Amino acid sequence: xxxxxxxxxxxxxxxxxxxxxxxxxxxxxxxxxxxxxxxxxxxxxxxxxxxxxxxxxxxxxxxxxxxxxxxxxxxxxxxxxxxxxxxxxxxxxxxxxxxxxxxxxxxxxxxxxxxxxxxxxxxxxxxxxxxxxxxxxxxxxxxxxxxxxxxxxxxxxxxxxxxxxxxxxxxxxxxxxxxxxxxxxxxxxxxxxxxxxxxxxxxxxxxxxxxxxxxxxxxxxxxx
Amino acid sequence: xxxxxxxxxxxxxxxxxxxxxxxxxxxxxxxxxxxxxxxxxxxxxxxxxxxxxxxxxxxxxxxxxxxxxxxxxxxxxxxxxxxxxxxxxxxxxxxxxxxxxxxxxxxxxxxxxxxxxxxxxxxxxxxxxxxxxxxxxxxxxxxxxxxxxxxxxxxxxxxxxxxxxxxxxxxxxxxxxxxxxxxxxxxxxxxxxxxxxxxxxxxxxxxxxxxxxxxxxxxxxxxxxxxxxxxxxxxxxxxxxxxxxxxxxxxxxxxxxxxxxxxxxxxxxxxxxxxxxxxxxxxxxxxxxxxxxxxxxxxxxxxxxxxxxxxxxxxxxxxxxxxxxxxxxxxxxxxxxxxxxxxxxxxxxxxxxxxxxxxxxxxxxxxxxxxxxxxxxxxxxxxxxxxxxxxxxxxxxxxxxxxxxxxxxxxxxxxxxxxxxxxxxxx
Numbered sequence: 155x156x157x158x159x160x161x162x163x164x165x166x167x168x169x170x171x172x173x174x175x176x177x178x179x180x181x182x183x184x185x186x187x188x189x190x191x192x193x194x195x196x197x198x199x200x201x202x203x204x205x206x207x208x209x210x211x212x213x214x215x216x217x218x219x220x221x222x223x224x225x226x227x228x229x230x231x232x233x234x235x236x237x238x239x240x241x242x243x244x245x246x247x248x249x250x251x252x253x254x255x256x257x258x259x260x261x262x263x264x265x266x267x268x269x270x271x272x273x274x275x276x277x278x279x280x281x282x283x284x285x286x287x288x289x290x291x292x293x294x295x296x297x298x299x300x301x302x303x304x305x306x307x308x309x310x311x312x313x314x315x316x317x318x319x320x321x322x323x324x325x326x327x328x329x330x331x332x333x334x335x336x337x338x339x340x341x342x343x344x345x346x347x348x349x350x351x352x353x354x355x356x357x358x359x360x361x362x363x364x365x366x367x368x369x370x371x372x373x374x375x376x377x378x
Numbered sequence: 379x380x381x382x383x384x385x386x387x388x389x390x391x392x393x394x395x396x397x398x399x400x401x402x403x404x405x406x407x408x409x410x411x412x413x414x415x416x417x418x419x420x421x422x423x424x425x426x427x428x429x430x431x432x433x434x435x436x437x438x439x440x441x442x443x444x445x446x447x448x449x450x451x452x453x454x455x456x457x458x459x460x461x462x463x464x465x466x467x468x469x470x471x472x473x474x475x476x477x478x479x480x481x482x483x484x485x486x487x488x489x490x491x492x493x494x495x496x497x498x499x500x501x502x503x504x505x506x507x508x509x510x511x512x513x514x515x516x517x518x519x520x521x522x523x524x525x526x527x528x529x530x531x532x533x534x535x536x537x538x539x540x541x542x543x544x545x546x547x548x549x550x551x552x553x554x555x556x557x558x559x560x561x562x563x564x565x566x567x568x569x570x571x572x573x574x575x576x577x578x579x580x581x582x583x584x585x586x587x588x589x590x591x592x593x594x595x596x597x598x599x600x601x602x603x604x605x606x607x608x609x610x611x612x613x614x615x616x617x618x619x620x621x622x623x624x625x626x627x628x629x630x631x632x633x634x635x636x637x638x639x640x641x642x643x644x645x646x647x648x649x650x651x652x653x654x655x656x657x658x659x660x661x662x663x664x665x666x667x668x669x670x671x672x673x674x675x676x677x678x679x680x681x682x683x684x685x686x687x688x689x690x691x692x693x694x695x696x697x698x699x700x701x702x703x704x705x706x707x708x709x710x711x712x713x714x715x716x717x718x719x720x721x722x723x724x725x726x727x728x729x730x731x732x733x734x735x736x737x738x739x740x741x742x743x744x745x746x747x748x749x750x751x752x753x754x755x756x757x758x759x760x761x762x763x764x765x766x767x768x769x770x771x772x773x774x775x776x777x778x779x780x781x782x783x784x785x786x787x788x789x790x791x792x793x794x795x796x797x798x799x800x801x802x803x804x805x
Contacts, residue, residue, distance in 0.1 A: 206705060227710060234708020241706070244699040247387075249394030261383050262708045294394075310707070 156180045156318050156350045157203060161212035164198050172210075175199055176368060182317060183348040185341060187361050190370030196354045199370070200320050203352065204237055205229030217317060234263035238311025238319040238349075243327050245307035246295035252302075253277055253291045256309045259316075266314025269347075273313065280309040284339050301332045308340050315347035322354050337363045384713055388720035395693060402682075402689045403725055403732075409682040410733035410772050411740075413675045417765050418737065419756070420668045426507065426755050427664075428657045430574045431624070433505030435633050437656075438462065438470070438640055439622035441647035448656040451482055451622040453575045454492035458484065461619035466645050470623065475636055477628040478503050483587055484621040486546050486558070488580045491532045493546055495587035495620070503626060506574045507755070516540055517567030520583055523611060526563040527581040530571035534751075538565055546580075546590065548597075556598060561590040561607055573755025585615035625650075679772070683726070687779045690722060694783050701790050715788035719780045726776025730769045734761070 157180040165172030173195040180186050190196050201207040202214060205221055208229075214221045217236045221229060233239075238259070246255045256277035260267035270276040281291060284305040295303055304324050311319045321340070325333040337353070337360060344351050353364060361367055392399060431437075431452050439447045440460030449455040471479055480503050483495030494500075501519045504512050517540040520527050526544050528536075538544070542565045548556040563582060571577055589610035593603030605613065627633050633652065640650035701714055741758050748754045761769065 204706065230705075230708055230710045233706070237708075239706040241702070245703060247700050247703055249390045249700075250387075254390075258704075259707050 155215070156182050156184075156217065157186075157352070158215040159203075159213060162199075162202065162209055162214055163211045164195070164202060164207070165210055173198060175212075175370070178368065180350055180352070180366070183345075183350055184366060185344070185351045185353065185364045186366045186368060187364035188352065188354045188368045188370060189356065189358055189361060190354075191356055194370035196356075196370060197322055200239075200322050200352070200354060203318075204239060204320055205233045231263075234259065235265040236316050236318060238313075238316045240304070240307045240311050240319065240321040240324040242323040243300070243303075245310075245324075246298075246303055248295055251292045251294060252281065252286070252298060252306045255295070255306055256281060256313055259310060259314055263314065266316065268314075270314040276313055277309060280312055280343065281306065283343060284309055285335075300327045301336070304328065304336060305339070308336070308343075312340075312343050312347075312349065315349060317349060319344060319349055319351045320354075321351060323356070324353075325355070325360070326357075333360070334363075380713060380716075384716045384720055388717050388724055391717070392721055392724060398689065398693065399725065402686050403729055406679075406682040406686055406726065406729035406772075407732040407736065409675075409678045410729050410769075411736045413672075413679050413768060414733055414737050414765060415740075416668075416672055416675045417768055418741070418761075420672060421762055421764070422756050423668070423754075424661060424665065426573050427661055428654070429507045430657065431504070431506060431653050433503070433509050433626065434624045434653050435627040435630065436625040436637060436640070436650045437622060437653050438625055438648060438650045441649050444649070444651045444656045445660055447622065447649055447651050448653065448660060450484060451624075452653065454484070454494075454578060458621045460647075461621060462623065462648065463619055463646055464617050466643075466648070467620060467623055469645065470625070470640075473636070475627060475629070475632050477626040479626075480504065480624040481584060481620045482622045482624065483584055483617060483619075486548055486587065486590075488532070488544060488546050489536060491529070491578055491580050493580045493582060493587070495582055495584045495617075497584060500581065503624065504576065506572050506576065510572070512572065512576065513570040515568045515570040517565070520566050520581065520586075522564070522566070523583060523586050523589055523615075524561060524563045524607065525566035525583070525586070527567045527569060528565055529569050529577040529579040529581075531577035532580055533565075533568040538568070540565055540567065544580075546582075548594070558590045560599075560604065561610075571749050571755075573749055584617050584620065588615040588617050589613070679775070683775055683779050686722065686725060686776070687782055690718070690780075690783045691786070694718070694786060697787075698790065701787060711788045714790075715784040718784040718787045719777060722780025722783065723773050723777045727773040729776075730772040733772075734769060 157178050159175065159178045161177070162175040163172055175195065178186070188196060188199070198207070202209050202221070203216055205216070205224070209222055217232060219232060224232065247258065250258065253274065257273040260270050260273040267273060278291065282288070286302055286305050290298060290302060295306070298306065304327070307324065311321070325336050328336060341351060341363060353360070437447055437451050439451060440458055440462055442459045446456060446459070450458050467479065467481055470476060478499065480499045481496055484492060486493040498519055501512050515530060528538055532538070544563045544565060546558045546563060548558060563586070569576065589605060592605045592610070592613070593600050627636060637650040637652065640648050704714055705711075738758065741756060745756045745758060748756055
């Protein structure tokens with residue numbers, strides 16, 4: 155079980171509103187598509203699953219660990235070791251080359267490094283598999299197209315074979331062709347090591363790529 | 379592993395922003411160069427001042443204050459209250475405890491520079507700095523009655539060469555109305571520059587001084603009694619009095635004993651001073667300004683550091699994205715704060731290194747010129763403890779001011795709800 159949540163909810167510290175999330179049970183290697191309109195708390199859910207935020211109520215277990223009982227440092231280490239993250243945009247460290255961006259998780263986590271073998275070779279292989287041209291490996295993010303940047307981010311999430319990848323609308327800046335291609339490549343590479351992908355989007359057209367679906371209600375269940 | 383990661387990230391980040399950071403680093407470098415320079419010069423000037431005379435154990439003159447005796451005998455400032463009898467000088471020469479003596483006779487001037495009547499022992503015994511002896515730059519030490527040897531600065535300022543004719547003025551001051559124009563002197567040699575008051579002296583023999591003053595007992599020449607240059611050569615020109623004497627003691631341990639004996643001498647009231655002690659007393663009076671200068675310079679450095687932090691904070695506002703990415707990949711808030719600390723410290727360290735390089739290059743290039751043209755002796759040397767301290771203080775200050783952006787980064791990193799590069803969590 156990669157993710158197991160029950161009665162998970164969140165409310166902002168300085169506001170009255172709160173969000174309640176449906177229960178999630180995700181087996182290792184399974185992929186989950188979470189759809190919801192703006193304001194439904196998609197990003198909040200991902201931040202809780204990644205351990206960047208701490209849940210307020212309910213149970214949340216990721217990689218078999220009770221995230222509510224882990225401190226900030228332990229959650230950071232768990233994320234470094236076991237979770238890859240892809241944002242909507244601006245995924246890359248601007249002063250590192252594409253290749254260095256991909257190998258970054260191996261420098262932050264000994265586990266990912268061990269799984270990656272030779273990080274640089276693995277990064278090259280992943281980038282090649284994701285159709286990134288060889289001559290762009292040394293380039294800084296500013297010299298890459300948006301589509302290329304997202305594929306570099308995907309390679310970074312994949313390197314070191316983490317059990318889970320959290321993707322937050324990674325295709326929203328891509329056109330339809332690129333979008334489908336990106337998802338196919340991501341899922342194919344994830345399947346190589348049995349990595350689970352949680353993919354969040356407002357676009358129902360992407361749901362067909364995923365076996366499991368979850369719908370977040372509009373506005374969550376905001377209670378005043 | 380974490381430190382090496384933070385170091386390599388910091389280096390990459392600085393290199394990425396090199397264009398913006400170049401100017402602010404340059405500003406910091408220049409201000410640190412200034413700070414180092416002021417401290418270096420401070421040490422050098424004090425050193426060179428305190429070693430205006432070295433190797434001399436005692437300065438002996440008529441009874442007066444310590445500083446007064448030092449000022450007129452070494453720095454040619456002010457006047458002696460009284461003279462020292464030649465017979466007393468000869469008595470001192472007989473003292474077996476005293477190794478050597480150099481007579482000094484002051485009073486006249488040449489174009490505002492003091493004339494010092496002495497003998498060959500001055501060239502041989504006077505030492506400055508790190509026991510450096512005097513040396514002739516051109517020509518020879520005086521041998522004729524009317525020979526004169528010029529200090530380096532006198533010769534350079536007045537454009538004199540060997541063989542030039544020189545007319546001394548009676549009494550001190552730049553504008554003396556009575557000159558010894560009956561007895562012109564000839565330049566026989568020029569001393570090498572020392573960066574001490576020696577450079578501003580005009581040296582003649584005691585006999586030469588005596589010769590030009592025969593018939594001047596009233597302070598002005600009485601025509602019937604003055605000597606022609608030729609007649610002077612036949613006279614016994616042993617001086618009656620001199621102004622002061624420099625003494626070297628064979629066994630240093632006896633210095634205080636000899637000083638006390640001279641101070642209590644019954645033949646005439648004398649004072650003997652230890653030049654080192656008097657020099658450091660004088661420096662305490664003169665040296666106040668240098669401290670203020672150092673303080674002002676430190677403020678310049680603080681200003682530059684403030685500029686550095688301003689730039690880093692401005693850059694930081696564009697770095698939300700980078701922090702979010704690093705956090706998402708498992709970097710701890712501490713690592714991100716460390717990144718900022720390293721960047722700030724690294725820049726300060728770079729500035730300190732560049733500043734030392736710049737300063738030493740400047741000293742290496744300019745030192746000979748400074749001594750030649752300005753009579754300021756600056757030696758290329760390894761930094762003193764204080765200078766190392768200053769240089770080390772710069773990165774430490776960088777570390778401290780780096781805490782400001784680092785704390786901000788730490789807060790940004792550990793801020794609840796920090797998901798993704800966009801601040802808004804709900805989209």
